[in-house]
Amino acid sequence: MSELCPRFEKAMEIVSKRWVGLILSELLNGKKRFSEMETDLPISGRLLSDRLKMLEKEGIVERNIYSEFPVRIEYSLTEKGEGLKPVINEIQNWSDVWITPEEVQDQITEK
């Protein structure tokens, strides 16, 4: 019987929440605006908004407001957020080795 490390469990809870991985990989390429992320990622505005708030609350993402016309808001990673780069990189490495072009199409289902 193994013991679960609570810090690991918490980290996993954040990182494996749906869309968080894609948002992180987007922001690892530099700061982004809300609408840019909405365009680049297959995620709706509602959930993008929820996730960015959650990530800001966890200290992973920063929100910067520029009072121009029209208002510009940029999201970027904090140091804590940048710290997740190796995680994203390892997922990229694994997918390069193990995900074949054919299975990319498939839906993931358990049945």
Next chain:
Amino acid sequence: MSELCPRFEKAMEIVSKRWVGLILSELLNGKKRFSEMETDLPISGRLLSDRLKMLEKEGIVERNIYSEFPVRIEYSLTEKGEGLKPVINEIQNWSDVWITPEEVQDQITEK
């Protein structure tokens, strides 16, 4: 505007599905039986069953049946599954550095 790599997207979809990370970290410690995982992880039998089927279908987990009394079924990682070790390790590393004992308690919410 960045382009999303479809293999990366697919990998992220698998890995970031709820509970998958914890199941992988459990199996990285060696083969496990259904009931052991049910005991060790905060996941119900229904979802554990769903996730193991999905991971088997994706070629990440292997299911071995031993016809004893009572029947024994052991789950283990395939080579593809073992390949995810660096991903899990990097999440562990990040949590060691960035998750403080205080925030372990907190629920993750976006509001």
Next chain:
DNA sequence: ATAAAAACTTACAAAAAGTAACTCTTAAAT
């Protein structure tokens, strides 16, 4: 035949995600 242990399933309620239309803020143009 009966019983018992492990490994699932089923049924149903609760929470999260998907979708599309709508609001809010600010300033530039008329």
Next chain:
DNA sequence: ATTTAAGAGTTACTTTTTGTAAGTTTTTAT
């Protein structure tokens, strides 16, 4: 002064996933 437009969300509502607990199946020792 009013209208317009752009970016950044929010709301209302439907569909999927999850959570929970009780029930089922399979195998073989007695």
